[in-house]
Amino acid sequence: MKDDTKVVVKGRHPQEQFGAVNPPVVHASTILYRDIEAFRNMDAYVSYGRHGSPSNFSLREAMADLEGGHASLLTSSGLAAVTTAILSFVQSGDHFLMVDTTYGPTRSFCRGALRRFGVETTFYDPLIGSEIKDLIRPNTKAIFMESPGSHTFEMQDVPAIVAAAKDAGDIITILDNTWASPLFYKPLAHDVDVCVHAATKYIVGHSDAMLGVITSNEACWDRIDKMNRYMGGHAAPDDSYLGQRGLRTLSVRMARHEENAHKLITFLKSQPEVSRILYPGDPDDPGYEIWKRDFSGSSGLFGVVFNGGSQEQGDAFLSALAHFGLGFSWGGYESLMIPSTEIVRSVRKWQPEGQSFRIHAGLEDADDLIADLEAGFRAWRAVGA
Numbered sequence: 001m002k003d004d005t006k007v008v009v010k011g012r013h014p015q016e017q018f019g020a021v022n023p024p025v026v027h028a029s030t031i032l033y034r035d036i037e038a039f040r041n042m043d044a045y046v047s048y049g050r051h052g053s054p055s056n057f058s059l060r061e062a063m064a065d066l067e068g069g070h071a072s073l074l075t076s077s078g079l080a081a082v083t084t085a086i087l088s089f090v091q092s093g094d095h096f097l098m099v100d101t102t103y104g105p106t107r108s109f110c111r112g113a114l115r116r117f118g119v120e121t122t123f124y125d126p127l128i129g130s131e132i133k134d135l136i137r138p139n140t141k142a143i144f145m146e147s148p149g150s151h152t153f154e155m156q157d158v159p160a161i162v163a164a165a166k167d168a169g170d171i172i173t174i175l176d177n178t179w180a181s182p183l184f185y186k187p188l189a190h191d192v193d194v195c196v197h198a199a200t201k202y203i204v205g206h207s208d209a210m211l212g213v214i215t216s217n218e219a220c221w222d223r224i225d226k227m228n229r230y231m232g233g234h235a236a237p238d239d240s241y242l243g244q245r246g247l248r249t250l251s252v253r254m255a256r257h258e259e260n261a262h263k264l265i266t267f268l269k270s271q272p273e274v275s276r277i278l279y280p281g282d283p284d285d286p287g288y289e290i291w292k293r294d295f296s297g298s299s300g301l302f303g304v305v306f307n308g309g310s311q312e313q314g315d316a317f318l319s320a321l322a323h324f325g326l327g328f329s330w331g332g333y334e335s336l337m338i339p340s341t342e343i344v345r346s347v348r349k350w351q352p353e354g355q356s357f358r359i360h361a362g363l364e365d366a367d368d369l370i371a372d373l374e375a376g377f378r379a380w381r382a383v384g385a
């Protein structure tokens with residue numbers, strides 16, 4: 001079955017819910033047993049509200065299928081998916097390899113919580129490829145990837161990193177696949193052990209819920225499931241519902257995000273102030289060959305670096321926009337734009353040649369978005385004049 005069909009049909013069981021197309025939202029802590037016999041024989045894993053309800057199970061089932069995993073679970077946020085996945089595989093005295101271009105709070109978790117727990121993190125260059133073998137120590141337990149990287153969009157050579165992890169023995173590989181969504185990249189098919197998503201972004205898709213997903217192969221599943229239970233992990237029924245509902249339209253939304261991103265990029269490249277675009281789906285991007293080899297599409301999130309310019313000009317640009325909202329997150333139906341000139345890195349410093357921005361191409365008509373950017377350029381030029 002093709003993915004475009006899977007997002008529509010997987011995890012849906014209308015005949016078990018009065019024929020209703022979508023799963024019911026069940027608010028529950030206590031789940032009553034029919035009788036004492038059922039209680040005695042209980043499946044301890046689905047006996048309590050914390051362990052999920054129909055809308056939660058629906059999205060889990062669909063995600064495990066889409067990612068080609070053994071199973072999936074939902075977390076209260078994307079960051080909770082990241083931290084739960086990491087904690088499943090490291091303990092005091094271990095060494096952990098984290099890509100330098102990871103999402104900021106993932107970096108903070110390593111520098112703050114993991115350090116306190118006695119786990120040493122080494123941040124590595126996203127372009128390291130097979131050379132990661134030189135950073136692997138006898139106590140290295142896991143390697144975390146995020147491709148493309150947050151804000152700067154470097155592509156990682158995932159197969160080379162996975163091969164190095166396997167050569168070294170029992171090192172678990174984890175990948176944050178949020179940018180590509182479960183449609184445009186399949187980490188588990190590239191032998192990555194664990195895939196995490198901030199479902200808050202494209203899967204929910206409407207900027208109205210926080211949610212995370214962890215999917216893994218069979219060998220890793222038990223440790224992840226147990227860690228989630230130890231930590232009291234829970235995804236709320238309403239948010240799980242919004243996640244499974246968002247999934248149903250993911251393929252049409254992703255196609256439009258991708259199309260709009262390309263249209264905006266074509267326009268931006270024609271402007272003299274623009275130095276470069278950070279988007280692996282663009283043939284001029286240094287990561288394009290890896291993207292073409294491994295991915296089947298590119299999403300709506302990309303970077304643009306200007307040739308110089310002042311913060312005042314950058315602020316004037318942003319202030320002139322009507323359709324691009326100024327706010328964190330991305331993956332919703334609406335376009336967004338934020339400054340990204342100051343991004344923390346420890347291996348390769350981020351020193352753009354000018355003002356830099358992260359853009360999320362939403363689902364609006366691209367002509368309106370381009371007209372908005374034109375207003376931004378006019379405001380920029382007015383400050384520079």
Ligand SMILES: Cc1ncc(COP(=O)(O)O)c(C=O)c1O
Nearest residue numbers: 077078079103178198200211329
């Ligand atoms: C790549 C990536 N991973 C994880 C997260 C965290 O997701 P959440 O905001 O749902 O905690 C984000 C949020 O921006 C992200 O961009």
